[in-house]
Amino acid sequence: MMNEDGTMAQRRELELFAEKHGIRVGTIADLIHYRNLYDTTIEQIDLKTVNTAFGDFRLHTYKDNISDCVHYALALGDIAEHEPCLVRVQVVNTLRDLFNTTRPGFSDTWSLKDSMQHIAEKGRGVVVLVGQEFNQAEELNQVIHFPDVPPVQRHSNEAGAYRVIGTGSQILRNVGVGKMRLLSSPTRFNAISGFDLEVVEFIEKNT
Known part of the structure; x- marks a missing residue:
């Protein structure tokens, strides 16, 4: 929808137009909220307590109804929708997550080990x-060329990034998260x- 001067109408202008003509306005967040209620793309298939180097965590396992991927959530402590809790969301990377490897210049990012340890110290997250x-070829290529070549991310383009955010958000809501203290550098989401999620704080690794 365009304004009279040819510029794209923004939300406030759309709301004024809708009010004037007696029509309703739906936001992207509204659409996401509806789809999250009635058209989720993940399904929890298992829940168990697992013993880790950082204590007992609840392991939630999900299958993806769009791809053949399996997703996981490790939860510790009481997760309440209205109480902020520590959250880390990341795409699985075999070298980083299994072997705790680091690439030069990336020591300030949260690894799986770092995230679990920090959550264990705080008692909830x-x-x-x-x-x-x-x-097979893609995974072998990552190992052979590590650390010179950055790992391939299936979700590196814009559509893929939104897919990661959407998948992670659905999982967080399923686990019971509402307000997040995000283990990440400041990022705009x-x-x-629309998923009833709110970032109340960003926590960088070296703070």
């Missing part, structure tokens, strides 16, 4: 691991309010 689809 969730780590979400979003699965990727890889074939569009329309996560």
